[in-house]
Amino acid sequence: MIDIKLIREQREYVKKEMEKLFVSVPIDEIFELDESKRRLLYDIECLRNARKTLSKEIASEKDEETILMKKAKVKRINESIKFQEDELNIVGGRFKTLMLSVPNLPGRDVPVGKDETENAVVSYFNEKKKFDFTPETHYKIGQKRDLIDFERGAKISGTRFYILKKGFARLQRALINFMLDVHVTYHDYEEVYPPYMINEECLIGTGQLPKFADNLYKDEDSGLWFVPTAEVPVTNMYRSEIFNAEDLPIKHVAYTACFRKEKMSAGKDTKGIKRGHQFDKIELVKITTPEAAKEELLSLIADAQDILNRLDIPHRLIRICTGDLSFTASEKFDIEVYAPGINEWLEVSSCSDFGSFQARRANIKFKRNKSSKAEYVNTLNGSGLALPRVMIAVIENYQTKDGRIRIPNALKSYFGTEEFI
């Protein structure tokens, strides 16, 4: 949620910023709703004040008739209050709905661009591998060597589900441990293992709801939702909490499975393990002061990239332009790995600074010192990294001519004496 004061005081500025995102947002309507909401609230408060005064008078009043008269007066006041409150509920409800659907404002130095075609590659890292044969796709290798079972995945769960077997199952498990170990040991993140099912407030807090309900799984019986990313439970751990400035930044790393319906992407990325309804991910989450956010974003990106450097996987860093920013982000960088088999760049991490957008929704604040007023924190996160696509990159980059996968040096300690899958 953006600050309503911006709409109150700098409406034209907000409109201009929203134009950079190439979305239409009913700023004027929000402004007017806010005005009438405040007017109603003011009227109601005056009425309540009158009621309070009269009630107190009744308590000390002796004369029966005066009491009756005053009681009748309060009853009339209550009727007006009720009337105004009903009005307020309608106006306030509409206001809230609209506010929750306003995307975050783009950060100051985010380049303006229409869509993903105007994103800029910041830089390339690690040399592409040279092959003296045509590199195979991960799914061909997986099927040929019985390391991925797509048929039985579909049999037990439907399309976009697969079963990893033997060396690939172990490779994924090794990667999970490797990533967690690196972030905990070398990057100073505190590991957490959160629930995979969460209540609705969490998803409103981090901005997945109400807008992206279509892409989320829900258990109707309990009202709980399945996590689409660990960002949601980990950030929401601190919902409605106030930090002391000296306790920031908070840095967490979490491993979870993630569940997404992927309706929007129907028919897209159906081959291989690139896009499933369930996938594993290591997530990095930071909570910082506003002034530390930029630096923390850059180090978060570096932390995610470190995984790829240790694995020696070619990748590139992309700066996301305004038109391609996600709903909640004020600034965002993507990391893409190169997969020579399918010959694609695959997004393995999206690193974002959300400014105070999520903090405002989830009510997460900090105090600079004991006597100062609580301010909203900045929340940041990025994958560190998404498992299936790193799996693709490892499999396709480390394949040998005879269809085996050489185990990257960084993962050797997770595989005992084996050198190949």
Next chain:
RNA sequence: GGAGAGAUGGCCGAGCUGGUCGAAGGCGUUCGCCUGCUAAGCGAAUGUAUGUCCUAAUAGAUGUACCGAGGGUUCGAAUCCCUCUCUCUCCGCCA
């Protein structure tokens, strides 16, 4: 799943036969006094959110809401009633 107990300010803890309760008391914290230093002692202050007025102001004045959450009764609710959530104890079941 069954039976019972509970949820109050940074913490502990009164109030719960409805009005004088934004809420006693204690602890903690902050400031001042006292003091060779520390401790003790004395005095004062000390919730959050949001609106209005006034402002250079996150300074002042004032309104409203908040005693787990949401409804209800009443002129008036922390106090009474209903629903829900969570915590604790006991029983059952269980990886």
